[in-house]
Amino acid sequence: MAASAALNRKVWLSAGRGAILPMATLMLVGLMVIPIPSALLDIGFIANIMISLAVLMVSLNAARPLDFSSFPTVLLFATLLRLALNVASTRVVLVDGHTGPGAAGHVIEAFGHFLIGGDYAVGLFVFGILMVINLVVITKGAGRVSEVSARFTLDAMPGKQMAIDADLNAGLLTPDEAKKRRQDVATEADFYGSMDGASKFVKGDAVAGVMILMINILGGLVLGVASHHLSLSEAASTYIILAIGDALVAQVPALLLSIAAAAIVTRVSSPLDLSGQITSQFASSRTWTPVAGILGILGLVPGMPHFLILSATAIAGLLAWKLRGAKPVGTEIDVVEQAPANVPAPHSIGWDEVSDGAALGLELGYGLVSLVDERKGAPLMARITGIRRQLSRELGFVVPLVRVRDNLSLAPNAYRITVAGVIMGEDEAWPDELLALDSGDLTDRVSGREVRDPSFGLEAVWITPEKRSEAIVSGYTVVDPATVVATHLNQVIAASAADLFGMDEAQHMLDALKEIAPQLVSGLTPQPLSLAQIAAACRSLLAEGVPLKDFRRIAEAMVDAAAQSNDSAALVENIRSRIGALIVQTLVPVKMPLQVITLDAGLESLLAQAVRASPGAAHPFEPALANRIVSAVSEASAPLVNSATRFAIVTSPIARRPLARLLKPHLPETPVMSFLEIPDGKAVEVAAVVGGGPSQGNNAALARPMEMAQ
Incomplete structure (x- = not known):
């Protein structure tokens, strides 16, 4: 009865509130x-x-x-x-x-x-x-303000909606947050449109x-x-x-x-109300010191009301003195962290001082802080967001946020890129200059600070903006400092994709796959493969440049491979043999033949014997043999590398993994594949044969992959 009475009261109160406006x-x-x-x-x-x-x-x-x-x-x-x-x-x-x-x-x-x-x-x-x-x-x-605000708000509405969709796709927003943001954008447009009429x-x-x-x-x-x-x-x-x-x-x-x-x-969005916003922006000694000086000079002019003006001078001077240690609003640039609500005691030590949970970090010297200053457009932050979005699409999982912060221990123009706490790249950039890259076909030289491009190792020169046109005419490729840092960051993230993928990312991918293929996920985990095994297999694929975009096909390959062996190394090799088409399509278009470098039959046999003799060894090859292989493969691949041609090194399945580990430091962008990974019917052109005589011709196409072993 009490619950019914309370419900009736709520109904009557709601009806009463609804009747107030009509009445x-x-x-x-x-x-x-x-x-x-x-x-x-x-x-x-x-x-x-x-x-x-x-x-x-x-x-x-x-x-x-x-x-x-x-x-x-x-x-x-x-x-x-x-x-x-x-x-x-x-x-x-x-x-x-x-x-x-x-x-x-x-x-x-x-x-x-x-x-x-x-x-x-x-x-x-x-x-x-x-x-x-x-x-x-x-x-x-x-x-007039309402009219202009309504026009600008409506014009900016499509861009804001696209930005929300982009942040949602990049994992910066949850679906609920994106929905709320879209509602705020629509409400803002309705509000300013209504205010235009209400005025x-x-x-x-x-x-x-x-x-x-x-x-x-x-x-x-x-x-x-x-x-x-x-x-x-x-x-x-x-x-x-x-x-x-x-x-x-x-x-x-x-x-x-x-x-x-x-x-x-006329309001501008701010955490403070209007009084607090105005007060905080006037709370600067640099504002009141000139006021006191000008009033003091005016008060000394004959004929002026000296008492009133000098009293105002004293008030302005007192305000300037009181505010001399205060910081103007917006002087601190911190694009990652906010000040903690409760400042710890000086003698206390928090866990945040000894650990950093950010998977990706970008530390900047104080001379580069302008690249992330919102008052100057924060050019680097916009590029970082674009990099994360693009790499997330290419790799198949959401690249984590990049924690950007200043580091006073660095040189003023230095920056440092860390992955899981490990320094993966560092260099210097000059925020007020431009980097001119040597394209290899220069008609003239431009004077400047000579350096090496941090991303590709090209010869480059830091020049002043006035020399931009001269450098372009001379054949240089000119980029701004934000692009230099962002490109370096892009390269580091792409090379460290395996270090950024963990069990949480694997679980997110399984959850997403479960919505469209629930039976596949139930047949994959927790049996025959655990979440840890799935994450380890994905990391191994990423480490060798295999993206996880088509995770459904990779999951199906995991189910088939797990039926043969649960050993981590054998599992990855079995998965690779089933997704060979995915690997090949990252190298060349469908209609183009795949350029390959193969090994001589005698060398293949020698490598297979070494692997069988030490099946669990990370490097089963003798040092002398390993050095000769690296030297021969580097020499054979030099023409392809110089012409920027994508190619693969093809070997037997048993030797693929140790050979890939051996060649990765020397040819990090070149995949090592087994015969079984090349799909049937894919046209292949043998560019060179290592360990024997020259190939029968650069245009010798193999109809089936297994024919290369004969």
């Missing part, structure tokens, strides 16, 4: 058509002023415009309330105005006598000044105030002289003061709402 709208219409006594009119005027003050306070305390998203509707109803009160007060003034100054209520009487001293000429001038301030200055400016309410209300004043004055004079037999001076003294009091009562809340509208549309 209030009907009351506004009633004020316009039904005569009301002066006592209710006084209550309405006070309520109007109270509501206007409340709207102004909410506007000033909002951290961003969308925090008061109902403002256009509130402005509409506040304007209707004021106009309804104007209509009701006009009726009372014209009907009962001849009875005296209190005929329209005490509020109008107070505004007509106390505020303007009972002199209607003064009242007309005061009302005119308020109208100019409201209509010409505040309302016109707020309307016309304020302007129309100001114009209506002037017309109502004129109607009250003319109507009062006519009725006072014709109907109530007053002299023209008596009618003017009575009705004009009442009309001006009525106009001022309406104009004060109208001015408050105009200020609220202007404050809302």
Whole structure:
């Protein structure tokens, strides 16, 4: 029973809240058509002023415009309330105005006598000044800002939506966060569009105030002289003061709402309210020191009010002295971390001081901080986001966030790239210069700081921006410092993909696959393969440059391979033999033949014997033999490397893994494949044979992979 009663109360309360707005709208219409006594009119005027003050306070305390998203509707109803009160007060003034100054209520009487001293000429001038301030200055400016904001917001809406989709695809946002962001973008567009129209309410209300004043004055004079037999001076003294009091009562809340509208549309999103934002931005000694100096000079000029000016000088000087140690807002650039809410005691040591959970890190010397400064566009941060998005698509899993921070222990222009805490790359860049890369076909040399490109080892020169055109004409490839750092980071991430993939990433990929192939996932894990085995197999594939884009096919290969062996090395080899087409398509297009370097039959036999003699050894080959293999393969592949031709080294399945481990330090971009990994029907061109005589010809195509072993 108690629960039922509570539920009924909630239903009644909800229904009551839902009925408030319709009832209030009907009351506004009633004020316009039904005569009301002066006592209710006084209550309405006070309520109007109270509501206007409340709207102004909410506007000033909002951290961003969308925090008061109902403002256009509130402005509409506040304007209707004021106009309804104007209509009701006009009726009372014209009907009962001849009875005296209190005929329209005490509020109008107070505004007509106390505020303007009972002199209607003064009242007309005061009302005119308020109208100019409201209509010409505040309302016109707020309307223009609303119009421009609405236009820019609508123009930027597609770009914002695309940015949200890109962040969602890159793993920066969860689906719920992306949905909320899209809703915020749509709400922002609706808000500024509504404010563009709502600003016309304020302007129309100001114009209506002037017309109502004129109607009250003319109507009062006519009725006072014709109907109530007053002299023209008596009618003017009575009705004009009442009309001006009525106009001022309406104009004060109208001015408050105009200020609220202007404050809302000119707001910039900030964690602080308007007062806090303005205060924080003026809290700098660099602001008040020049003010104190200029006022001090002005106070010494003969004829000036020295006491007042020098007092203001003292106040400004005191503020400058008090704020001399304060930092201006926005001087600290920290693109990764925020200050902790609770600062630990000086003697305490936290876990965050001895460990860093970020898988990817980019440390910058203080001279490179401008590359991530949001006030300067943060060019490096935009490129890092693009790199993560592109590599995530290429590798098949979401590349983790890059933690960017400054490091005062580095040289000013140095940067350092870390992967899982290990330094994988470091170099220097000059933020105010450009890097000119030697393309190998230069017509002239450009003077500058000679270096090596950190990504590809090319000869390069750091030049000033003025020499950009000269360098391009000379045949250099010119890039900005943000691109230099980002390209180096891209290379490091691509080479370290296996170090970035762990059990969590494997679980995410299994969860995503489960939505489209639930039976495949259930047949893969936890039996016959555990999550750790799946992650290890994926890391092995990534270490040899095999992407995980088609994870469904890789998972099917894992199921088939696990049926033969659960040994980690054998498992990976079996998986590779089943996804050979995926490996080959990363090297050459479908219609192009694959360039390969093969081994002589005698050398193949020698390698196979070495592996069988030491089956578990990481390097089963004798050092002398290994050196000869590296030298011969490097010599045979030199023409292909110089011509930037993608190729593979093909060997027997038993020797593939140790040979790949042997050649990786010398040819990191060249895959080592077994005969079984090349799909049937794939055209293959033998570029060279290592360990024997020259091949029968560069155009000798093999119809089937196994023919290369004969």
